[in-house]
Amino acid sequence: MADVTIEEVTEFSDELADTIERLLPTLSETAVYDVEIVKAIVASDATHLYVARLDGRIVGTACLVVYPIPTGIRAHIDDVVVDESARGLGLSRRLLNHLVDEANERFHVRTIDLTSRPDREAANHLYRTSGFVQRNTNVYRWQPAAE
Numbered sequence: 001m002a003d004v005t006i007e008e009v010t011e012f013s014d015e016l017a018d019t020i021e022r023l024l025p026t027l028s029e030t031a032v033y034d035v036e037i038v039k040a041i042v043a044s045d046a047t048h049l050y051v052a053r054l055d056g057r058i059v060g061t062a063c064l065v066v067y068p069i070p071t072g073i074r075a076h077i078d079d080v081v082v083d084e085s086a087r088g089l090g091l092s093r094r095l096l097n098h099l100v101d102e103a104n105e106r107f108h109v110r111t112i113d114l115t116s117r118p119d120r121e122a123a124n125h126l127y128r129t130s131g132f133v134q135r136n137t138n139v140y141r142w143q144p145a146a147e
Contacts, residue, residue, distance in 0.1 A: 002055055004089070006050055008048055008102075009042055009049040010042070011042065012038065012039050012042045012043075015058060016038065016049075019059075019083075020033070023060075023081045023083060041063065046065055046066055047064075048066065049062075049063050050064065050102075052091045059082060060082035060083065060095055061079065061081055061095075062077060062078075062095045063079050064076075064077055064103060065077075065078060066107045072109075072111075074113070075103040075107065075111070076113050077099050077112060080095055080096060093126060093130065096126065100131075114127060
């Protein structure tokens with residue numbers, strides 16, 4: 001049986017940077033890798049980056065963003081991704097469950113939100129079967145004009 005661990009990243013490493021650079025295209029076709037952003041995530045008090053290790057090697061990542069607003073402490077889960085070589089082992093579910101537990105027990109959040117494109121069928125199934133309920137809401141995005 002494979003040895004799986006999930007841990008919060010507290011220090012930047014080349015292994016982390018290499019893993020995120022490798023997995024980033026799985027998350028977004030338009031995202032551009034930036035090592036300084038990875039360093040900022042690790043240093044942030046609001047963004048908590050977690051990794052899943054399989055036999056010691058990082059094969060998955062997920063971010064838990066925790067922030068206070070007037071209606072309470074809220075959280076958002078972003079960028080849950082597992083390397084293709086480690087899919088089918090339940091690592092996405094383990095990562096997600098770990099982040100939910102951290103949000104509840106460590107940060108005492110009022111709610112946790114996440115979003116997923118409709119075409120990501122496996123991810124949407126994971127979220128529904130993990131207790132997340134699809135909200136009837138509009139999602140709006142502002143982007144700066146291209147230079």
